[in-house]
Amino acid sequence: MKRKIFASVICMIVLVLAAGTFQPTRCEIQLTDSLSVAGFLRYELGLHIAQKNPNNAQFGRDNNDLNLARSFFQMEWTYKPCDSFKIYSNMRITGDQTYRWDDEIAKYNAFPVDVPDDDWTMLKASKDDYRFEIWELYADFTIKDLWLRLGKQQIVWGEMIGGRILDAANNLDRSWNFLFEPEEFENIRIPVWSIRASYNIKRNLVSWLNDLTVEGYLNPGDVVPTIDPESGSPFNLRALPGFLRVVPRDNRGKMEYGMRVGGMVGGFYATLNYMHLHNQGSNFRYQRLTPDPIRGVPLRAGAGDFTRYAMIVTGEYEPIDLYGLSMNYDLGDPLNAVVTFEGAWIPNQPYGDAATGASRPEIKDQGTWKYAIRVDRLTQIVPKQFLHSSMCNLQFQFTQTVVEGDENRILGGGNSKIDKTVENLTFQFKQPFWHNDYYVACQFIYDTDDAWLIKPQFRYQYGDDWYFDIYAVFLAGSERRAARFGSMYWADTLYGRVTFQF
Amino acid sequence: MRSYSKTIAFLIGFLVFSGMNLVLVSGVETAFGDEKVPTIEELTGGKVKLGDVIDSSNVDLVKDYLSAGVCECVQKGMKLIMGEHLPTDKLAPKHFLDATEKNKGKAVIDENGTVYLQDGSPWPGGLPSTDPKTASDVLANLKFGWAADEYYFPNQWLIFNNSEGENYKTYKYRASYVRCNGRLKNEPLGSYPGLDNENYRRVAVFLEPLNMKGLGQFSIRYYDDTKNIDTGFAYLPAFKRTLRVSATTYQDNIGGSDILSCDPGLANDPFAYWDFKLLGKKYILTPATKVPFPEDDPSPLSGEDGYPDPSRVQYDVGKKFLRVWWAVTPVYILEGTPKEKHVYSKRVLYVPAPECWSPILQVQVGDIYDRQGKIYKAYIAHRGGYFQVDGSNYAQWYGFAMHDLQTGHSSRFFADTITYDRGSDPKSYSLQKLLSLGK
Incomplete structure (x- = not known):
């Protein structure tokens, strides 16, 4: 095993040395006046630097030294015959060598999908250790004040770091x-x-409101749930009891949509948001018991029935409604700081039902608020004539989640207790050096119930084409309930990446 | 005694009138007005002629007509070809020159160069001061003397050049600016309804390399930038989010280059942050607008790949300095000292007089001093040629270089061409546009 890791490190070093033999080239290849291609080749290696993942103990192979060994080839094609029309596609070929290089981990599917993989709309083909996919494919149209993006795309609202509120x-x-x-x-x-449309309202409806934009999107049914690590994989999050059989219920074919309005009110920029979608994570709903003499347990022993049963539950991604607000304000000189607020209320956030507990999982909705406030500031920490680079970007963020009503009536992941409030403090900085050829960055998130994540990073960029990253993730703390950083104390990883971009 | 004093008086008179054109005038009585701008041959008493190349071996011949930064660059290997300027009517469009004439004497200029008419309405367009008497007059020309309602660099490269003269890193960039007031060409003329408190809007986006692609900024500069601070947003493609950003951090380096946000045109931050002094007027050498190539070539200095055309422009010291044409230019010399803590202790702007006025970013050379008072950077614009838009003439503008004279590192913005007055609606400069340019 050690030899394989050594070999992989050697591979990366060879790539680094090879970098020196390449002449710098101009990035992005302009094939014609309107067609161009850009992309990158990358190799990424993640060394496991923490305890064994307890969720993999059941497989008997959990002493892995590698958490990730993966190659990437990505091509971004852009066809832009005029300013008002563009087609963009992002194609990826990814290979995963983790379990091949590290025989201390069981074979697993490195490219899981929780929806039918024979569905052509997913634009992907994959096996356990490689995947080809058209990750994004969309067309942009600008028709006067209307902008449309049609196709397979990411839609990102909100402004927060390290968290997803809007x-x-x-x-x-x-x-x-x-x-x-x-x-x-x-x-x-x-x-x-999806179809995404934005309309720029140029006429000033009221004197105090400017740059008014109305935006909406519609996903006609391409609903893909959060994809979690496969059982047995290095980041496997769950060790489900053997008697539990989970039948995932995806929401393919169901519609999702959202709308937001944004505009400037004095020095504030604000948006009001509404989204109808499906919860990112699944909740279990009891279906029935079925006899299982091998993995089952006598779940009805209390009633005098000592048959060994398996419990069949569905993993449901419940529909939710999200109402959101974001606001930001530039404090201006001399503070040169920006304050951003983002909040969301989900009146029907699904949780486990504490009344039935693990014996008969059910889902219970309870209103939930989540908001964050962040201050960003560019700061000259070291004299510019020494650094010759951009300023240090400092970001501080406070995030709170508040559950409405009685929190004792609901359960979180792994049937964990839910707190009335959960608070996180995030501090992040990024300091470039020497004409931004290097930078160091670090993100630190502290859960006030005593859990934390720290993510230091260093990057060196050589010319236009090459860059090298070393970064790490450390998670710790006594708070080990599901979805808290402390619960992933086993996931610490040191990563190295070599990227050639064109 | 009497003959001695006569001798001194004679010597003083001789020095003043015999070509000592280091005309640092105390006060501004000597207007260039319609005077013919002397040639370099006239200024040097015939020692330097059109077409001559100035380098470190003969720089003393023209030293009095160079900015301190340019002089230092020549000592470090830059070479200058002596050239000429195009006539005024080929540098700026007729409608701008007509508006300047029509609105002559109507400008009311405050101490920060903000211009109104007597009734408090916004400046309708044209050059506010045709005969500047104060620093504010010169600043007003820089702030409101745009001769284009909109300008656009479809392909602009930010090139990093190391101390050996090698270009080692390049970002491709696209930027456009549109005026909300003083509009002379595109409807609505004058002030854009609802945006009459704004000076201009800007949208810029990186196109290359891939890890920068889509990184964009949308910002608003207000009409009176001392009362209203800039509004700015950034689109970060790695996060696919639009974020509000502080648009007042003018001391940040653009993309890690030698160019700070306050540097483009040497006047990109609000003038209220500086104490400006008008040192006087002088003839100096700045990049020439006339170049020895066919006049119908709209961008005679750039090649097909957007870089300087190697068949027309030579480099010196590796690829550090462009060997281009320089012409005698009447300039107003402004010295700015920052009012607040700044990485610069002083910057000196050489602002062309009206007869050499070009549509945008008029400062052609400038000197920047570090906090110890030593010369730090030299700002040099890239010029050459002109072209027509709807029958109106506009000077070509490729960008500028910023040379760090202390480390030898340089950064250069170079555009293949500039586009003027496309007729875009200022309100289309928006977050929506920022998003559409991203990925």
């Missing part, structure tokens, strides 16, 4: 890198077929 239109593929990528969600937010 960024809810697309779910995430958390199967391979969870939430740890330096690009945050760009490579894991799953594009879906």
Whole structure:
């Protein structure tokens, strides 16, 4: 095993050295006046630097040294014959070598999908260790004040970092890198077929309101749930009891939509949002018991029935309604800081029903608020004549989740207790050096119930084409309930990436 | 004694009148007005002629007509070809020159260069001050003397050049600006209804490399930028989000280059942040607008790939300096010292007189000093040629270079061409546009 890791590190070093032999080239290849292609080749390696993942103990192979070994080839094609029309596609070929390189982990499907993979609309073909897909494919039209984007796309509303309050239109593929990528969600937010339209209202309806825009989207049925790591994979989140059989219920064919209005009111920019969609995570709903002499347990022993049963539950992605508000304000000179607020109210947020508990899982809706306030400031920490680079970007964010009503009536993931409020503090900085050829960055998120995530990063960019990342993720804390950082104490990873872009 | 004083008086008179054209005038009585701008041959007593190349070996011949930064660049290997300017009517469109004449004497200019008419209404367009007497007059010309309602760089490269003269990193960029007031060409003329408190709107987006592609900014500069701070938004393609950003961080480097946000045109931050002094007027050498190539070529200095055309423009010191044409230019010299803590202790702007006025970003050369008072950077614009839009003449403008004279590193904005007066609606410069340009 150690030899394989050593070999993979050698591969990366060879790529680094190879970089020196390439002449710098101009990025993006302009094939014709209106057609261009850009893209990248990347190899990424994640070394596991924490304890064994307890969720993989059941497979007997959990002593892995690698959490990720993956190659990427991505091509972005743009056809833009005029300013008012564009077709864009992002094609990806991805190979995963993690279980091949590390025999301390069981074979698993590195490219899971929770919806039928024979559905052509998903534009992907994959096996356990590779995938080809058209990740994004859309056309943009500008017709006077109307802008339309039709196709498979990511729709991102809201402005918060490290969290998704109004960024809810697309779910995430958390199967391979969870939430740890330096690009945050760009490579894991799953594009879906939708129509997005934005109308710029030029006429001033009232004197105090300017730059009014109305925007909406409609997903006619390409609903893809959050994709979690496969059982046995390095980031496997669940160790479900053997008697539990989960039947996922996707919402393919059901409609999702949203609308927002935004505009400037004095120095404030604000948006009002509404979305109808499906919950990102699944909740279990009891269906029935079925005899299972091998993996079953005598679930009805209390009633004198000692038959070994398996419990069949459905994993439901419940429909929710999200009402949101975002506001931002530039405090201007000399503070040079921007304050941003983003909040959402989901009156029908689904939870587990505490009344039935684990013995007969049911779903109970309870109103939930989530909001965050962030301050951003560009700051000159080290004299410019020493750094020769852009300023340090400092960001501080407070996030709170509040559950309406009696929190004792509901349960979270793994039937964990839900708190009335949960507070997170986030601090993030990014400091470039020497004409931005290098930068160091770090994100620190502290859960006030005592859990935290820290994500330091270093990047070196060589010319136009090459860049090298080293970053790490550490999670810890005594708060180990599901969905808290402490629950992933086993996921610490040190990553290395080599990227050639063109 | 009497003969001695006569000798001194004679010497003083001789020095004043015999070509000592280091005319740093205390006060501004000497207007260039309609005077013919002297040639470099006249200024140097015939020692330098059109077409001559100035380098470090003969720079002393023209030293008095160079900015401190340009002089330093020549000492470091830059070469200048002596050239000429195009006539005024080929630099700026007729409707702008007509508006300047029509509105002559009507401008009411405050200490920060903001211009109104007597009744408090916004400036209708044209050059506010044809004969500047104060620093505010010169600043007013920079702030409201645009000779285009809109300008657009479809392909602009931000090129990083190291101390060995090698270009080692390039970003491709697209930027456009539209005026909301003083509009002379595109309807509605004058002030755009509902945007009469805005000066201009700007949308810019990176096109290359891939990890920068789609990174864009939308910003608004207000009519009186001392009363209303800029509004700014950024679209971050890695996050696919539009974020509000502080648009007043003028000391940040653009993309990590040698160029700070306050540097383009050397007047990109509100003038209220600086104490400006008008040092006087002088003839200096700035990049020439006339170049020895066919006049019907709208962008004679750029090649098909958008970079400087190697068959027409040579480089010196690797690819650090463009060897281009320089012409005698009457300029007003403004010295700015920051009112608040700044990475610069001083910047000196050489603002062309009205007869050499061009549509946008008129400052052609400038000197920047560090906090210790030592020369830090040299700002040099790239000019050459003109073209027509609907029968009106506009000077070509490719961008500018910023040379860090202390480290030898340089950054250059170079556009293949500029487009004027496309007729875009200012309200189409919006978050929607920012989103549509992103990915």
